[in-house]
Amino acid sequence: QKEVEQNSGPLSVPEGAIASLNCTYSDRGSQSFFWYRQYSGKSPELIMFIYSNGDKEDGRFTAQLNKASQYVSLLIRDSQPSDSATYLCAVRSGGSNYKLTFGKGTLLTVNP
Amino acid sequence: NAGVTQTPKFQVLKTGQSMTLQCAQDMNHNSMYWYRQDPGMGLRLIYYSASEGTTDKGEVPNGYNVSRLNKREFSLRLESAAPSQTSVYFCASSEVWDTEAFFGQGTRLTVV
Numbered sequence: 162q163k164e165v166e167q168n169s170g171p172l173s174v175p176e177g178a179i180a181s182l183n184c185t186y187s188d189r190g191s192q193s194f195f196w197y198r199q200y201s202g203k204s205p206e207l208i209m210f211i212y213s214n215g216d217k218e219d220g221r222f223t224a225q226l227n228k229a230s231q232y233v234s235l236l237i238r239d240s241q242p243s244d245s246a247t248y249l250c251a252v253r254s255g256g257s258n259y260k261l262t263f264g265k266g267t268l269l270t271v272n273p
Numbered sequence: 274n275a276g277v278t279q280t281p282k283f284q285v286l287k288t289g290q291s292m293t294l295q296c297a298q299d300m301n302h303n304s305m306y307w308y309r310q311d312p313g314m315g316l317r318l319i320y321y322s323a324s325e326g327t328t329d330k331g332e333v334p335n336g337y338n339v340s341r342l343n344k345r346e347f348s349l350r351l352e353s354a355a356p357s358q359t360s361v362y363f364c365a366s367s368e369v370w371d372t373e374a375f376f377g378q379g380t381r382l383t384v385v
Contacts, residue, residue: 164332167315195373204363204376205316249315251374260331261306261367261374265315 164188165252167264176273180237184250184264187231192255194226194233199247199266208248209235240271275299279364279377286354286384294349294380296364304367305347306374307331307339309360316363322347354384 167184174180182196193212197205211217211224211233223236233252237244247266254260280295298305303324308316308331318331320339328339336358338350347366351358361381365374 204378206376207373210373251316260318260321260329261365262318262332263308263316265313 164262165250165264167248167250167267169265170267171270172267173270173272174240176240176242176271178240178271180240180244180269180271182235182237182248182250182267182269184233184235184252185231186233186250186252186262188252188254189228189231190255191231191252193253194224195251195253195261196222196224196233196235197249197251197263198244199249201246205249237269240269242271242273245269245271277364277366277375277377279362279380281380282378283381284383286351286382288355288384290354291350291352292354293351294362294364294382295346296348296377297346298364298366298375299345300366300368300375301344302366302368302375303344304369304374305341306365306367307337307347307349308363308365309333309358310363310379311360319349319362356384358382359384 195210196208199205209224225234249266250264277298306321307319322341325344364377367374
């Protein structure tokens with residue numbers, strides 16, 4: 162089992178809709194969870210991070226974490242064409258192991 | 274403030290040649306990472322360094338070596354390049370385990 166798995170996509174939503182991106186992880190000791198956005202040909206950039214169970218909101222973005230189910234998600238409300246990109250889920254191992262593992266990414270297209 | 278700087282940005286190698294990819298960060302971060310990104314594969318961890326003086330293997334270390342030269346610099350060496358190592362390579366750094374990783378601009382490597 163891959164350590165971090167994301168729904169394969171691609172995901173296509175109309176402008177103004179909610180886009181839902183999902184991620185599961187295998188290491189129960191994982192401590193911190195990140196969502197990155199990557200435009201074609203560019204470097205990944207951080208959107209949000211979350212450490213505790215529950216929801217964390219930042220503008221149009223909401224990250225949700227459920228450690229019992231080993232599940233983390235990202236919701237994008239009022240999706241815009243500029244949100245079209247690949248979204249990468251990343252999980253950092255716990256303890257003194259600072260390994261940061263990424264999923265394969267989900268390509269999101271927001272149609273005007 | 275440059276952040277994470279990778280050199281070179283582009284490189285073409287012949288099979289069997291060697292080269293070193295350089296990475297330097299000016300944010301006084303403790304942890305540094307090398308990833309490769311192939312189409313549809315997300316970011317795969319090659320090696321990482323939790324702190325100066327330590328290095329550990331990631332998901333795909335075969336064919337690579339690393340050196341954490343000092344706190345700022347983390348280099349990746351290909352001793353005998355193979356076509357399977359054609360990829361985009363990203364270096365990243367983070368302060369501690371619970372903070373975001375910042376990425377360099379990437380190195381596009383082609384092995385022919």
